[in-house]
Amino acid sequence: MRTVRIKECFLFAVLGTWLVLSALRQIQRVKPSWIRRLDPFRLVPNWRFFGPNPLTWDYRLYLRFVDASGAWSKWTDITPNKNRGKLAFIWNPQRRPRKVFFSACRRILAYRKSDIRQCSGHKVIIEHVLAKPRSQFGSRRQFEIARCRVLTRREEREVLFRSEEYVYGAVDPT
Amino acid sequence: MSHDPFLYFRASVLIASIGCGIADLELLSLFGSLKDGILAHERPHISEHPPLRHDSRAFWMYLGAYHYPLTLAAIAIRLAASLLIASSALRGSVSVMGLSIFVAASILLQLRGGLGNNGSDDMLLLIMFTSFLARLLNTSLCTSIALFFLSAQVSLAYLVSGLVKVSQTPWRNGISMIDLMSTETFGHRGLLVLLRSSPRGAALIATIFVFGELFGSFAPWLPLTYAVSLLCGALAFHLATALVMGLNTFVPAFVATYPAVIYTSLVLYRHPR
Numbered sequence: 001m002r003t004v005r006i007k008e009c010f011l012f013a014v015l016g017t018w019l020v021l022s023a024l025r026q027i028q029r030v031k032p033s034w035i036r037r038l039d040p041f042r043l044v045p046n047w048r049f050f051g052p053n054p055l056t057w058d059y060r061l062y063l064r065f066v067d068a069s070g071a072w073s074k075w076t077d078i079t080p081n082k083n084r085g086k087l088a089f090i091w092n093p094q095r096r097p098r099k100v101f102f103s104a105c106r107r108i109l110a111y112r113k114s115d116i117r118q119c120s121g122h123k124v125i126i127e128h129v130l131a132k133p134r135s136q137f138g139s140r141r142q143f144e145i146a147r148c149r150v151l152t153r154r155e156e157r158e159v160l161f162r163s164e165e166y167v168y169g170a171v172d173p174t
Numbered sequence: 175m176s177h178d179p180f181l182y183f184r185a186s187v188l189i190a191s192i193g194c195g196i197a198d199l200e201l202l203s204l205f206g207s208l209k210d211g212i213l214a215h216e217r218p219h220i221s222e223h224p225p226l227r228h229d230s231r232a233f234w235m236y237l238g239a240y241h242y243p244l245t246l247a248a249i250a251i252r253l254a255a256s257l258l259i260a261s262s263a264l265r266g267s268v269s270v271m272g273l274s275i276f277v278a279a280s281i282l283l284q285l286r287g288g289l290g291n292n293g294s295d296d297m298l299l300l301i302m303f304t305s306f307l308a309r310l311l312n313t314s315l316c317t318s319i320a321l322f323f324l325s326a327q328v329s330l331a332y333l334v335s336g337l338v339k340v341s342q343t344p345w346r347n348g349i350s351m352i353d354l355m356s357t358e359t360f361g362h363r364g365l366l367v368l369l370r371s372s373p374r375g376a377a378l379i380a381t382i383f384v385f386g387e388l389f390g391s392f393a394p395w396l397p398l399t400y401a402v403s404l405l406c407g408a409l410a411f412h413l414a415t416a417l418v419m420g421l422n423t424f425v426p427a428f429v430a431t432y433p434a435v436i437y438t439s440l441v442l443y444r445h446p447r
Contacts, residue, residue: 007311007313007316008311008313008315008316008319010311011307011308011311011316011319011320012319014307015304015307015319015320015323018323019323019326019327019330022327022330023330026330026334040285041280041281041284041285042284043284043296043299043300043303045293045296045297045300045327045331046293046296047293047330047331047332047334047335048334048335048338049293049331049335050335050339050350050354050360051335051338051339051342051345052338052339052341052342052345053342053350054345054350054353054354055354055357055359055360056350056353056354056356056357057357058357058358058359080207080211080212082358083358084358084359084420088420088422089416089417089420089422090196090416090422091196091200091422092200092420092421092422092423093200093201093203093204095290095292095359095420095421096200096201096204096207096213096289096290096291097204097207097211097212097213097290098290098359099290099291099292100212100213100289100290101212102359104212124212127214128211128212131210131211149356149357150358151355151356151357151358151361151363151366
C-alpha cells in the first residue's frame with residue numbers, strides 16, 4: 001500500500017511541476033530563460049500557436065558572389081524548401097527546414113547589428129550560405145534576407161538585412 | 175462506457191506513436207539536410223544549461239546525436255520504438271521497452287537541437303514521456319493521473335492559443351487570418367482570394383477559429399456529451415488546418431489526447447457504466 005502511495009505521489013509531483021512550468025511559460029511577462037535552464041531537454045511546451053502576431057510574410061534568402069571577372073553576380077534565391085507539396089496535409093517534411101530558416105531570420109532581425117556574428121540565427125544562415133559549392137557560387141559571397149508576399153497578385157518584396165562579405169573556407173561560424 | 179484508465183491510455187499511446195512515426199519518417203526523408211542542409215546547422219543549446227557546461231559538453235554533444243550520421247541513427251531507433259509501441263498497444267498492452275528506447279532517443283535528439291520542431295512535436299513528446307512514466311509505475315491510479323495531466327495540457331494549449339489571439343484586434347477582425355493565408359508557408363491561394371473578397375466572411379472565420387480554440391479548452395471539464403461535441407469541433411479544426419496550412423502532424427498529436435479528455439470527463443461526471 002505504501003509503495004503504491006509513493007509511486008502516485010512521485011508521479012503527481014513530477015507531472016504537477018511540469019504543468020506549472022508549462023503554464024508559466026505561456027505568460028509573456030515571465031522570461032523563459034530560467035525555465036529553459038530547468039529544462040535541458042526542452043520538454044516545457046509553448047502553446048501560443050500563431051499568436052499573438054502570426055507570420056504575415058515569407059522570408060527569402062538571396063546570395064550573390066564575385067564571379068571570374070571580379071564583378072558581383074545577380075542575387076540568386078537560395079531559400080531552403082520554399083514550396084509545400086500537394087500532399088502536405090499528410091506528408092510535409094519540408095516544414096522543418098522552413099521552420100529553422102524562419103526562426104534564424106527572426107533572430108537575425110531582432111539582434112543588434114554590431115554583434116550580429118554572435119547571433120545563433122546568423123550562424124545558421126552563414127553555414128548554409130557557405131555550404132553552397134565553390135564551383136557554382138565562387139568564394140567571395142554575400143547574402144541578404146528579404147520579406148515578400150508571393151501569393152498576393154502584386155509581388156511585394158523588401159530587403160531587411162544584407163550581410164558583409166564572407167570568403168568560402170575562411171569563416172568558422174561556430 | 176468503460177472507466178478502465180488503461181483502455182484510454184492505450185488509445186492515447188497508439189495514436190501518439192503513429193504521429194511520432196510520421197514525424198520521424200519525415201525527418202529521415204530529409205537525411206540530406208541533416209548532413210549538409212540547413213537542418214544540420216541547428217546548434218545544440220547545451221551551453222545554455224549550466225549543469226551540462228564545460229567538461230561534459232563534448233560528451234553530451236557526441237551522445238546528443240549531434241554528428242551525422244548519429245542523428246539519423248537516433249531518429250531510426252526512435253522510429254523503430256514507435257512501431258514497437260504501436261504494435262504492443264494494438265495487442266492490449268504498452269511496451270515499456272519501446273517507451274524506454276523512445277524516451278532515450280528523444281533525449282539525445284532534444285540535446286542536439288530542435289530539428290525544426292513545432293507544437294505538434296512538443297505535444298507528441300509530452301504524451302510519450304508521460305506515458306513512459308505512467309507505464310513504468312504501472313498502477314491504475316498512476317495511469318489516471320497521467321490521463322488527467324494530458325487533459326490539463328491539451329486544455330492549456332487550446333486556452334493559451336485562443337486567449338493570445340482573442341486579445342488582438344487583427345485576429346478578431348480577420349486581418350491576421352488574411353495575412354497568414356497570404357504567406358507561402360502556411361497560406362492557401364484559393365482561401366486567400368475568398369477571404370479577401372469577403373472581409374465579413376474573413377472576420378467570421380477568424381472568430382470561429384479563435385473562439386473554437388477557447389471553447390475546446392473546456393472539453394475535459396464538461397459532461398461527456400459536451401466534451402465529445404467540442405472534440406468533434408476540434409478534430410474538424412485540426413483537419414482543416416492540415417488541409418489548408420499543411421500542419422499534418424497536429425492531427426495525431428492533438429487527437430492522441432482526446433481519449434484522455436473523454437476519460438477525464440467520464441470520471442469527473444461519473445457516467446453510469
